[in-house]
Amino acid sequence: AQRVTQPEKLLSVFKGAPVELKCNYSYSGSPELFWYVQYSRQRLQLLLRHISRESIKGFTADLNKGETSFHLKKPFAQEEDSAMYYCALSGSARQLTFGSGTQLTVLP
């Protein structure tokens, strides 16, 4: 079975501070991992994915297979980063499993 855990339901940081959203997964094979974001009143959209190794809007995420983690990081948070963030795992071509989400609030 595949499982994704996001331990923080709510996270608040001040503008300009570093932010880290935690994601841990459980899967026996080699997963593909994603971060999705949902801004207020907008649809869910892809933020970044492990396979691309890219930085989007200043966010990065590194897959740590030893710790089975895929934490999302940004060195300097901006107010427009306030949103709901979901970590997701694709363990097969069929199912994508989501974590319970972390609501990030960036305070001015």
Added chain:
Amino acid sequence: NAGVTQTPKFRVLKTGQSMTLLCAQDMNHEYMYWYRQDPGMGLRLIHYSVGEGTTAKGEVPDGYNVSRLKKQNFLLGLESAAPSQTSVYFCASRGNRVQSSYNSPLHFGNGTRLTVT
């Protein structure tokens, strides 16, 4: 190119009523999914389809049925609505003959907010 379109956007049902949520995508995607989003529980997979004419159960399938008669459409049915089915429902799709379905991202609809009283 509209992407993924869900109808309706809002609906209020009484317990025991039935309804169908429609999802349409114009990206020639093979895989389609129905999720429900509840506070504190994230997104949970209800049913999914790996191609026209096929459907499969996800994590929380009870009380729902689906059909994929055409590749571009994925219908979610509630035969006898219950208050526990009050939620926001999201349809998503991914993967075509060019992209690998394994690591291609999901494209989401705008969601349907359903209230069952």
